[in-house]
Amino acid sequence: MRLKKITLLSGDGIGPEVSHEGEKLLKVIEELFDYKFEIIKKDFGGIAIDKYGIPLPEDTLDSCKKSDAVLLAAIGGPKYDNLPREKRPETGLLGLRAGLNAFSNLRPVIAFDSLLDSSTIKKEILSGTDLIVVRELTGGLYFGKPKGIEIRNGERVGFNTMLYAESEIRRIAKVAFDIARKRKKKVTSTDKANILDVSQLWRDIVTEVSKDYKDVTLEHLYIDNASMQLIKNPRQFDVILAENLFGDILSDEGAMLTGSIGMLPSASMGDGSFPSIYEPVHGSAPDIAGKNLANPIAMILSIAMMFKYSFNDERIYDTILKSVKNILNEGYRTKDIQQDKCKLTGTVEMGDLICKQVKSFNCKV
Numbered sequence: 001m002r003l004k005k006i007t008l009l010s011g012d013g014i015g016p017e018v019s020h021e022g023e024k025l026l027k028v029i030e031e032l033f034d035y036k037f038e039i040i041k042k043d044f045g046g047i048a049i050d051k052y053g054i055p056l057p058e059d060t061l062d063s064c065k066k067s068d069a070v071l072l073a074a075i076g077g078p079k080y081d082n083l084p085r086e087k088r089p090e091t092g093l094l095g096l097r098a099g100l101n102a103f104s105n106l107r108p109v110i111a112f113d114s115l116l117d118s119s120t121i122k123k124e125i126l127s128g129t130d131l132i133v134v135r136e137l138t139g140g141l142y143f144g145k146p147k148g149i150e151i152r153n154g155e156r157v158g159f160n161t162m163l164y165a166e167s168e169i170r171r172i173a174k175v176a177f178d179i180a181r182k183r184k185k186k187v188t189s190t191d192k193a194n195i196l197d198v199s200q201l202w203r204d205i206v207t208e209v210s211k212d213y214k215d216v217t218l219e220h221l222y223i224d225n226a227s228m229q230l231i232k233n234p235r236q237f238d239v240i241l242a243e244n245l246f247g248d249i250l251s252d253e254g255a256m257l258t259g260s261i262g263m264l265p266s267a268s269m270g271d272g273s274f275p276s277i278y279e280p281v282h283g284s285a286p287d288i289a290g291k292n293l294a295n296p297i298a299m300i301l302s303i304a305m306m307f308k309y310s311f312n313d314e315r316i317y318d319t320i321l322k323s324v325k326n327i328l329n330e331g332y333r334t335k336d337i338q339q340d341k342c343k344l345t346g347t348v349e350m351g352d353l354i355c356k357q358v359k360s361f362n363c364k365v
Protein backbone atom coordinates (compact mmCIF):
# COMPACT_ATOMS: atom_id res chain seq x y z
CA MET A 1 0.00 0.00 0.00
CA ARG A 2 1.37 3.42 -0.92
CA LEU A 3 0.55 6.02 1.74
CA LYS A 4 0.53 9.61 0.48
CA LYS A 5 -0.03 12.79 2.44
CA ILE A 6 -1.65 15.51 0.33
CA THR A 7 -2.29 19.06 1.52
CA LEU A 8 -5.42 20.36 -0.22
CA LEU A 9 -5.80 24.12 -0.61
CA SER A 10 -9.31 24.64 -1.98
CA GLY A 11 -9.14 28.43 -1.75
CA ASP A 12 -11.86 30.70 -3.05
CA GLY A 13 -14.59 31.10 -5.69
CA ILE A 14 -14.89 27.88 -7.72
CA GLY A 15 -11.90 26.44 -5.82
CA PRO A 16 -13.96 24.39 -3.32
CA GLU A 17 -16.25 23.11 -6.11
CA VAL A 18 -13.46 21.77 -8.33
CA SER A 19 -11.57 20.48 -5.24
CA HIS A 20 -14.62 18.44 -4.31
CA GLU A 21 -14.49 16.70 -7.71
CA GLY A 22 -10.77 16.10 -7.20
CA GLU A 23 -11.42 14.50 -3.80
CA LYS A 24 -14.04 12.22 -5.33
CA LEU A 25 -11.48 11.04 -7.88
CA LEU A 26 -8.89 10.37 -5.17
CA LYS A 27 -11.44 8.22 -3.32
CA VAL A 28 -12.05 6.20 -6.48
CA ILE A 29 -8.31 5.75 -6.92
CA GLU A 30 -8.05 4.47 -3.34
CA GLU A 31 -10.79 1.95 -4.08
CA LEU A 32 -9.17 0.71 -7.26
CA PHE A 33 -5.42 0.98 -6.79
CA ASP A 34 -2.87 0.37 -4.05
CA TYR A 35 -3.03 3.88 -2.54
CA LYS A 36 -4.17 5.41 0.74
CA PHE A 37 -4.37 9.20 0.92
CA GLU A 38 -4.22 11.39 3.98
CA ILE A 39 -5.84 14.62 2.79
CA ILE A 40 -5.08 17.61 4.98
CA LYS A 41 -7.24 20.66 4.23
CA LYS A 42 -5.74 24.07 4.93
CA ASP A 43 -6.83 27.67 4.47
CA PHE A 44 -5.11 29.63 1.74
CA GLY A 45 -5.92 32.81 -0.18
CA GLY A 46 -9.06 34.84 0.52
CA ILE A 47 -10.46 32.38 3.03
CA ALA A 48 -7.23 32.66 5.07
CA ILE A 49 -7.42 36.46 4.86
CA ASP A 50 -10.98 36.30 6.23
CA LYS A 51 -9.93 34.09 9.15
CA TYR A 52 -6.38 35.24 9.98
CA GLY A 53 -5.78 38.46 8.04
CA ILE A 54 -3.03 36.92 5.86
CA PRO A 55 -3.22 34.81 2.68
CA LEU A 56 -0.59 32.19 3.60
CA PRO A 57 -0.66 31.27 7.31
CA GLU A 58 2.49 29.59 8.62
CA ASP A 59 0.52 26.49 9.54
CA THR A 60 -0.59 26.12 5.89
CA LEU A 61 2.94 26.42 4.51
CA ASP A 62 4.17 24.03 7.19
CA SER A 63 1.62 21.39 6.25
CA CYS A 64 2.52 21.79 2.54
CA LYS A 65 6.21 21.28 3.34
CA LYS A 66 5.46 18.07 5.24
CA SER A 67 3.30 16.54 2.48
CA ASP A 68 4.08 14.33 -0.49
CA ALA A 69 2.24 16.72 -2.80
CA VAL A 70 0.16 19.90 -2.65
CA LEU A 71 -3.15 20.24 -4.50
CA LEU A 72 -4.27 23.81 -4.99
CA ALA A 73 -7.55 24.84 -6.64
CA ALA A 74 -7.79 28.63 -7.01
CA ILE A 75 -7.65 31.76 -4.91
CA GLY A 76 -8.72 35.40 -5.06
CA GLY A 77 -11.83 37.43 -5.72
CA PRO A 78 -13.10 41.01 -6.01
CA LYS A 79 -13.48 41.27 -2.22
CA TYR A 80 -9.69 41.25 -1.86
CA ASP A 81 -8.74 43.41 -4.86
CA ASN A 82 -8.28 46.61 -2.88
CA LEU A 83 -6.22 45.23 -0.01
CA PRO A 84 -2.60 46.35 0.31
CA ARG A 85 -0.41 44.16 -1.95
CA GLU A 86 1.22 42.23 0.93
CA LYS A 87 -2.20 41.10 2.16
CA ARG A 88 -3.63 40.06 -1.21
CA PRO A 89 -4.27 36.41 -2.16
CA GLU A 90 -1.77 36.58 -5.06
CA THR A 91 1.00 37.48 -2.60
CA GLY A 92 0.19 34.23 -0.82
CA LEU A 93 0.57 32.36 -4.10
CA LEU A 94 4.00 33.83 -4.72
CA GLY A 95 4.91 33.03 -1.08
CA LEU A 96 3.80 29.40 -1.49
CA ARG A 97 5.84 28.97 -4.69
CA ALA A 98 8.89 30.59 -3.14
CA GLY A 99 8.41 28.69 0.17
CA LEU A 100 8.42 25.35 -1.67
CA ASN A 101 11.17 26.52 -4.05
CA ALA A 102 8.85 25.63 -6.94
CA PHE A 103 10.92 27.23 -9.68
CA SER A 104 9.54 25.31 -12.63
CA ASN A 105 5.97 25.36 -13.80
CA LEU A 106 4.84 22.78 -16.36
CA ARG A 107 1.73 23.57 -18.34
CA PRO A 108 0.79 20.95 -20.93
CA VAL A 109 -1.45 22.15 -23.75
CA ILE A 110 -3.22 19.28 -25.51
CA ALA A 111 -5.91 19.93 -28.11
CA PHE A 112 -8.41 17.10 -27.57
CA ASP A 113 -9.92 15.98 -30.90
CA SER A 114 -13.45 16.15 -29.51
CA LEU A 115 -12.98 19.78 -28.48
CA LEU A 116 -11.48 21.15 -31.67
CA ASP A 117 -14.76 22.91 -32.45
CA SER A 118 -14.80 24.64 -29.02
CA SER A 119 -11.74 26.72 -29.79
CA THR A 120 -11.86 30.05 -31.57
CA ILE A 121 -9.02 28.75 -33.75
CA LYS A 122 -9.59 26.72 -36.92
CA LYS A 123 -9.76 22.96 -36.42
CA GLU A 124 -7.13 22.17 -39.08
CA ILE A 125 -4.61 24.48 -37.36
CA LEU A 126 -5.23 23.01 -33.92
CA SER A 127 -5.49 19.32 -34.67
CA GLY A 128 -2.54 17.37 -33.26
CA THR A 129 -1.36 20.15 -30.91
CA ASP A 130 0.51 18.63 -27.97
CA LEU A 131 3.01 20.96 -26.35
CA ILE A 132 4.19 21.89 -22.89
CA VAL A 133 5.11 25.32 -21.58
CA VAL A 134 7.97 25.25 -19.06
CA ARG A 135 7.70 28.51 -17.17
CA GLU A 136 10.27 29.81 -14.68
CA LEU A 137 8.26 30.51 -11.55
CA THR A 138 10.33 32.07 -8.77
CA GLY A 139 12.35 34.75 -10.54
CA GLY A 140 12.07 37.45 -13.19
CA LEU A 141 9.76 40.42 -13.11
CA TYR A 142 7.44 38.99 -10.44
CA PHE A 143 10.19 38.72 -7.83
CA GLY A 144 13.00 41.07 -8.94
CA LYS A 145 14.02 44.03 -6.78
CA PRO A 146 13.94 47.02 -6.72
CA LYS A 147 10.21 47.33 -7.20
CA GLY A 148 7.57 49.76 -6.05
CA ILE A 149 5.74 53.00 -6.63
CA GLU A 150 7.42 56.25 -5.57
CA ILE A 151 7.42 59.96 -6.26
CA ARG A 152 9.96 61.17 -8.78
CA ASN A 153 9.99 64.69 -10.18
CA GLY A 154 6.66 65.41 -8.55
CA GLU A 155 4.76 62.45 -10.01
CA ARG A 156 4.26 58.77 -9.15
CA VAL A 157 6.38 56.22 -11.00
CA GLY A 158 5.95 52.47 -10.81
CA PHE A 159 8.78 50.02 -11.46
CA ASN A 160 9.68 46.32 -11.33
CA THR A 161 12.92 44.56 -12.19
CA MET A 162 13.36 41.59 -14.48
CA LEU A 163 16.32 39.91 -12.87
CA TYR A 164 17.81 36.44 -13.42
CA ALA A 165 20.98 34.88 -12.06
CA GLU A 166 22.61 32.46 -14.48
CA SER A 167 22.04 29.59 -12.02
CA GLU A 168 18.28 30.26 -12.16
CA ILE A 169 18.31 30.18 -15.96
CA ARG A 170 20.46 27.05 -16.07
CA ARG A 171 18.23 25.02 -13.73
CA ILE A 172 14.99 25.83 -15.59
CA ALA A 173 16.66 25.23 -18.97
CA LYS A 174 17.72 21.76 -17.77
CA VAL A 175 14.12 21.00 -16.80
CA ALA A 176 12.98 21.93 -20.32
CA PHE A 177 15.67 19.84 -22.03
CA ASP A 178 15.04 16.82 -19.77
CA ILE A 179 11.33 16.95 -20.60
CA ALA A 180 12.01 17.39 -24.34
CA ARG A 181 14.20 14.30 -24.28
CA LYS A 182 11.18 12.23 -23.27
CA ARG A 183 8.97 13.90 -25.91
CA LYS A 184 9.63 15.13 -29.45
CA LYS A 185 13.12 16.42 -28.62
CA LYS A 186 12.65 20.09 -29.41
CA VAL A 187 12.99 23.13 -27.11
CA THR A 188 11.84 26.59 -28.19
CA SER A 189 13.32 29.16 -25.81
CA THR A 190 11.53 32.51 -25.76
CA ASP A 191 13.08 35.86 -24.85
CA LYS A 192 13.38 39.47 -25.92
CA ALA A 193 17.13 39.41 -26.49
CA ASN A 194 16.93 42.13 -29.15
CA ILE A 195 15.94 44.62 -26.43
CA LEU A 196 16.52 43.24 -22.92
CA ASP A 197 19.94 42.51 -21.39
CA VAL A 198 18.42 39.95 -19.05
CA SER A 199 17.07 38.14 -22.15
CA GLN A 200 20.52 38.11 -23.76
CA LEU A 201 21.87 36.35 -20.67
CA TRP A 202 18.87 33.97 -20.82
CA ARG A 203 19.68 33.15 -24.47
CA ASP A 204 23.41 32.66 -23.78
CA ILE A 205 22.85 30.31 -20.84
CA VAL A 206 20.14 28.26 -22.60
CA THR A 207 22.53 27.82 -25.55
CA GLU A 208 25.27 26.70 -23.16
CA VAL A 209 22.94 24.15 -21.50
CA SER A 210 21.89 22.82 -24.92
CA LYS A 211 25.45 21.58 -25.49
CA ASP A 212 24.75 18.79 -22.96
CA TYR A 213 21.63 17.80 -24.89
CA LYS A 214 22.90 17.16 -28.42
CA ASP A 215 19.88 14.94 -29.16
CA VAL A 216 17.48 17.88 -28.55
CA THR A 217 16.98 20.64 -31.12
CA LEU A 218 17.06 24.17 -29.69
CA GLU A 219 15.48 27.20 -31.32
CA HIS A 220 15.24 30.73 -29.93
CA LEU A 221 12.19 32.88 -30.65
CA TYR A 222 11.48 36.43 -29.58
CA ILE A 223 8.49 36.35 -27.25
CA ASP A 224 6.34 38.52 -29.54
CA ASN A 225 6.98 36.17 -32.47
CA ALA A 226 6.45 33.11 -30.25
CA SER A 227 3.03 34.33 -29.17
CA MET A 228 2.10 34.87 -32.82
CA GLN A 229 3.44 31.46 -33.89
CA LEU A 230 1.49 29.77 -31.10
CA ILE A 231 -1.74 30.88 -32.76
CA LYS A 232 -0.49 30.51 -36.35
CA ASN A 233 0.90 26.99 -36.11
CA PRO A 234 0.83 25.46 -32.62
CA ARG A 235 1.87 22.02 -33.92
CA GLN A 236 5.42 23.29 -34.55
CA PHE A 237 6.06 23.36 -30.78
CA ASP A 238 7.11 20.62 -28.41
CA VAL A 239 8.59 22.27 -25.27
CA ILE A 240 8.36 26.05 -24.92
CA LEU A 241 10.74 27.53 -22.34
CA ALA A 242 9.88 30.93 -20.91
CA GLU A 243 10.72 33.28 -18.06
CA ASN A 244 8.03 33.99 -15.46
CA LEU A 245 5.96 36.78 -17.06
CA PHE A 246 6.37 35.57 -20.66
CA GLY A 247 5.35 32.05 -19.58
CA ASP A 248 2.33 33.36 -17.70
CA ILE A 249 1.03 35.10 -20.81
CA LEU A 250 1.95 32.32 -23.29
CA SER A 251 0.26 29.63 -21.24
CA ASP A 252 -3.04 31.55 -21.04
CA GLU A 253 -2.79 31.93 -24.80
CA GLY A 254 -2.19 28.18 -24.91
CA ALA A 255 -5.35 27.68 -22.86
CA MET A 256 -7.43 29.00 -25.71
CA LEU A 257 -5.99 26.28 -27.97
CA THR A 258 -7.64 23.74 -25.70
CA GLY A 259 -11.02 25.50 -25.88
CA SER A 260 -11.20 26.74 -22.29
CA ILE A 261 -8.97 27.71 -19.40
CA GLY A 262 -11.04 25.19 -17.43
CA MET A 263 -9.16 22.41 -19.26
CA LEU A 264 -5.58 23.36 -18.38
CA PRO A 265 -3.65 21.68 -15.53
CA SER A 266 -0.21 22.55 -14.21
CA ALA A 267 2.57 21.30 -11.98
CA SER A 268 5.02 23.51 -10.10
CA MET A 269 8.16 21.84 -8.86
CA GLY A 270 11.64 22.43 -7.51
CA ASP A 271 14.70 20.27 -7.06
CA GLY A 272 12.89 17.62 -4.98
CA SER A 273 13.68 19.12 -1.54
CA PHE A 274 10.03 20.14 -1.16
CA PRO A 275 6.78 18.68 -2.53
CA SER A 276 5.42 19.88 -5.87
CA ILE A 277 2.24 21.90 -6.28
CA TYR A 278 -0.49 20.75 -8.68
CA GLU A 279 -3.07 23.30 -9.71
CA PRO A 280 -5.40 24.28 -12.53
CA VAL A 281 -4.16 27.27 -14.56
CA HIS A 282 -7.46 29.08 -14.07
CA GLY A 283 -8.35 31.48 -11.27
CA SER A 284 -11.27 31.51 -8.85
CA ALA A 285 -13.80 32.54 -11.55
CA PRO A 286 -16.03 34.57 -9.19
CA ASP A 287 -18.52 35.12 -12.04
CA ILE A 288 -19.57 31.44 -11.99
CA ALA A 289 -18.76 30.45 -8.38
CA GLY A 290 -21.41 28.43 -6.51
CA LYS A 291 -23.46 27.76 -9.66
CA ASN A 292 -22.27 24.24 -10.56
CA LEU A 293 -20.88 25.71 -13.80
CA ALA A 294 -17.12 25.30 -13.28
CA ASN A 295 -15.26 22.82 -15.45
CA PRO A 296 -13.45 20.45 -13.05
CA ILE A 297 -11.23 18.92 -15.79
CA ALA A 298 -8.22 21.21 -15.16
CA MET A 299 -8.28 20.11 -11.51
CA ILE A 300 -8.71 16.45 -12.47
CA LEU A 301 -5.83 16.62 -14.97
CA SER A 302 -3.70 18.35 -12.31
CA ILE A 303 -4.27 15.27 -10.14
CA ALA A 304 -3.20 13.12 -13.10
CA MET A 305 0.03 15.16 -13.28
CA MET A 306 0.56 14.57 -9.55
CA PHE A 307 0.60 10.82 -10.16
CA LYS A 308 3.00 11.18 -13.07
CA TYR A 309 5.50 13.61 -11.59
CA SER A 310 5.32 13.14 -7.80
CA PHE A 311 4.30 9.48 -7.50
CA ASN A 312 6.00 8.24 -10.71
CA ASP A 313 2.82 6.41 -11.64
CA GLU A 314 2.16 6.69 -15.38
CA ARG A 315 -0.51 3.98 -15.07
CA ILE A 316 -2.89 6.24 -13.14
CA TYR A 317 -1.90 9.30 -15.21
CA ASP A 318 -2.88 7.41 -18.38
CA THR A 319 -6.11 6.10 -16.86
CA ILE A 320 -7.28 9.59 -15.85
CA LEU A 321 -6.29 11.12 -19.20
CA LYS A 322 -8.04 8.36 -21.17
CA SER A 323 -11.14 8.71 -18.98
CA VAL A 324 -11.36 12.46 -19.62
CA LYS A 325 -10.91 11.90 -23.37
CA ASN A 326 -13.64 9.24 -23.41
CA ILE A 327 -16.16 11.38 -21.56
CA LEU A 328 -15.50 14.23 -23.98
CA ASN A 329 -15.77 11.83 -26.95
CA GLU A 330 -19.17 10.76 -25.63
CA GLY A 331 -20.29 14.38 -26.00
CA TYR A 332 -20.43 15.50 -22.35
CA ARG A 333 -19.57 19.17 -21.87
CA THR A 334 -19.54 21.77 -19.13
CA LYS A 335 -20.84 25.17 -20.19
CA ASP A 336 -17.41 26.67 -20.98
CA ILE A 337 -16.83 24.03 -23.70
CA GLN A 338 -20.46 23.72 -24.76
CA GLN A 339 -21.10 22.73 -28.38
CA ASP A 340 -24.20 22.11 -30.52
CA LYS A 341 -25.94 18.86 -29.65
CA CYS A 342 -23.61 18.16 -26.72
CA LYS A 343 -24.77 16.67 -23.43
CA LEU A 344 -24.52 19.66 -21.09
CA THR A 345 -23.42 18.81 -17.54
CA GLY A 346 -22.58 20.70 -14.37
CA THR A 347 -19.40 20.52 -12.30
CA VAL A 348 -20.64 17.66 -10.10
CA GLU A 349 -22.02 15.59 -12.98
CA MET A 350 -18.77 15.95 -14.97
CA GLY A 351 -16.82 14.79 -11.90
CA ASP A 352 -19.16 11.80 -11.49
CA LEU A 353 -18.84 10.83 -15.16
CA ILE A 354 -15.04 10.90 -15.06
CA CYS A 355 -14.94 8.87 -11.82
CA LYS A 356 -17.30 6.30 -13.34
CA GLN A 357 -15.12 6.11 -16.44
CA VAL A 358 -11.97 5.58 -14.34
CA LYS A 359 -13.75 2.71 -12.59
CA SER A 360 -14.86 1.10 -15.84
CA PHE A 361 -11.37 1.40 -17.38
CA ASN A 362 -9.82 -0.23 -14.38
CA CYS A 363 -12.25 -3.15 -14.54
CA LYS A 364 -11.03 -3.83 -18.08
CA VAL A 365 -7.30 -3.71 -17.13
Ligand code: NAD
Pocket residue numbers: 014073074075076077078090093261262263279280281282283284285286287288293294295296298336
Ligand atom coordinates in the same frame (compact mmCIF):
# COMPACT_ATOMS: atom_id res chain seq x y z
P1 NAD B 1 -10.24 33.30 -14.02
O1 NAD B 1 -9.37 32.23 -14.56
O2 NAD B 1 -10.76 33.11 -12.66
O3 NAD B 1 -11.50 33.51 -15.00
C1 NAD B 1 -11.37 33.92 -16.35
C2 NAD B 1 -12.61 33.46 -17.13
O4 NAD B 1 -12.55 32.03 -17.29
C3 NAD B 1 -13.92 33.73 -16.40
O5 NAD B 1 -14.91 34.05 -17.37
C4 NAD B 1 -14.28 32.42 -15.73
O6 NAD B 1 -15.65 32.19 -15.54
C5 NAD B 1 -13.69 31.41 -16.72
N1 NAD B 1 -13.22 30.20 -16.03
C6 NAD B 1 -12.11 30.09 -15.26
N2 NAD B 1 -11.99 28.84 -14.78
C7 NAD B 1 -13.05 28.15 -15.26
C8 NAD B 1 -13.50 26.81 -15.10
N3 NAD B 1 -12.83 25.90 -14.37
N4 NAD B 1 -14.63 26.46 -15.74
C9 NAD B 1 -15.32 27.31 -16.49
N5 NAD B 1 -14.94 28.60 -16.68
C10 NAD B 1 -13.83 29.03 -16.06
O7 NAD B 1 -9.41 34.65 -14.15
P2 NAD B 1 -9.77 36.13 -13.64
O8 NAD B 1 -11.21 36.40 -13.86
O9 NAD B 1 -8.77 37.00 -14.26
O10 NAD B 1 -9.48 36.12 -12.08
C11 NAD B 1 -10.46 35.87 -11.07
C12 NAD B 1 -9.74 35.80 -9.73
O11 NAD B 1 -8.86 34.68 -9.72
C13 NAD B 1 -8.87 37.01 -9.44
O12 NAD B 1 -8.99 37.31 -8.07
C14 NAD B 1 -7.45 36.54 -9.76
O13 NAD B 1 -6.48 37.22 -9.05
C15 NAD B 1 -7.55 35.09 -9.35
N6 NAD B 1 -6.58 34.19 -10.02
C16 NAD B 1 -6.08 33.19 -9.27
C17 NAD B 1 -5.24 32.27 -9.85
C18 NAD B 1 -4.77 31.11 -9.00
O14 NAD B 1 -5.36 30.81 -7.99
N7 NAD B 1 -3.73 30.42 -9.41
C19 NAD B 1 -4.89 32.36 -11.20
C20 NAD B 1 -5.46 33.40 -11.95
C21 NAD B 1 -6.30 34.32 -11.34
